[in-house]
Amino acid sequence: MISTPPMPLPTSPDALRDLVLSLLQKQEEKEAEWAERARHIAQQEQAIAQRDAALAQKDQHIALRDETIARLESTIAKLQRWRFGRRSEKLSPDQISLWEEALDTEIAAMESLLETVLEESAAVAAAGPDGEKNDAVTVVPARPVRRHPGRMAIPAHLPRVEVHHDPKTCTCAQCGGPLETVGEEISEKLDYIPGHFQVIRHIRPKLACRPCGTIESPALPAQVIDKGLPTGRTVAHVMTAKHVDHLPLYRQETQYLRAGVPISRATLCSWLGRGEYWISIIAEACKMALLEGVILHADETPLPVLNPGSGKTDKAYLWVYRSQADAPHPIAVFDYAPDRKGIHPQNFLGDWKGILQTDDYGGYDALYRKEQVTEAGCWAHVRRHFYDVEQRGPSPVAQKALAWIAKLYGIEADIKESPPEQKAEARQQRAGPLLESFRAWLSETQMKVAPKSGIAKAIAYALKRWKALTLYLKEGRLSIDNNPVERALRGVAIGRKNFLFVGNDAGGERAASFYSIIETCKLNGIEPFAYLCDVLEKLPTWPNKKLHELLPWNWKKSALA
Structure with a gap:
């Protein structure tokens, strides 16, 4: 191998200096080039890592989607078997109509959810790993998965209103x-x-x-049912008639037919399920607003849920949570649960801290054992125990107890319009001494009555809960009883008599969402139909960051502006 002889160094100091400077400059340029290459490689490696993470997240989303789709398809198939299979149960025509209506609603709702999952998955698949997420409330549902024989022709006799775009x-x-x-x-x-x-x-x-x-x-403007027949007002009418006027869908079908608009019950079920899907978005926002308060009322009521396999119903429950009676914007939120176990209010409230006013149901006890939740009692339940004793036969003791309690309610009537601070002051001055005397009388009387008698149980009930019952003396924002939340359950009781049951647990959850909106509208002096008409038109394109503007109390302010 022939080696190249080294270049002779210049003998002149100036030339030698110039050579050194030239070599140093070339070295700096080479190092800068290497640094730039290293930076570029690092950027490429970071981009590859980000893409790998995005692909992994996408794979996870696809796996979750496939699992959700399989579960929904299985549920739909099971509901359809129940809906169209043979039934040996002896049911009246009205019961059969309600039974079929509940199942049709569940099938439609499950299909709507399946459509949404498929649409969202398509959007994820179409977007690249760096694609931006849409800021809309949710993806507008796609065309129905279920293939219908054809869309219903709108009757020609109906008046037409033209809208030019x-x-x-x-x-x-x-x-x-x-x-x-x-x-x-x-x-x-x-x-x-x-x-x-x-x-x-x-x-x-x-x-x-x-x-x-x-x-x-x-x-076309976005619709509450994409490519569907009804406007938001029509869907709002179906929902209001069902849940506010408590009119089952088979009766609505008859009414529409008399009006010359033949809409099948299955179609009404589909509209109802899609409308309730949109409303659940508002209901969840109401829950978040409710939990910002420090005083809540809670109660629960049975809600039959259909068990089509046996032709019977199981007893589920709707739990309702309401803000304090004098809240600036009162809220009532319903929560569905398959049973009455105490874990459900624990899950609903989570880490919430404050005063919870309830009846004597033991399902709330686990909450009260936590330092973050304080129990407030209900004098209406105390009164009810003594009243029941009196109803079974004349009882001087029960009559005297009822007279004591009547005085407490008389004080509340006098201070009803007072601010919380003045209420607390008046209660301590007027009700405080009265309650001390009442408690002494109860303790003394307890020793004189038969231990297992009804009056003894009524007295024991009051004395056992005395601390919770007297908390309202010091807290003027508290009510004397839990009646504010119990009034919110009246609509559920009326609806239960008319449509008897919900189709399954998912139907119970949707019913809870709708009752949350209806009762909150009523508490804020809002006509539910007007509210639903407006928000169902807006929700398909409404951004998440402005969702608070559609909450009933905020909506009312903008409507009156």
């Missing part, structure tokens, strides 16, 4: 050429105005670009 531009987005009108696209929606139906005709020009052949039309 003008194009935003008359320039082709593809080539920049001019767009010419070559026709129209017409979409009809069944709309309900209190007392009658009408048809909204959406008329959109069909525009063509002659240079490149592009044909386009202005987009």
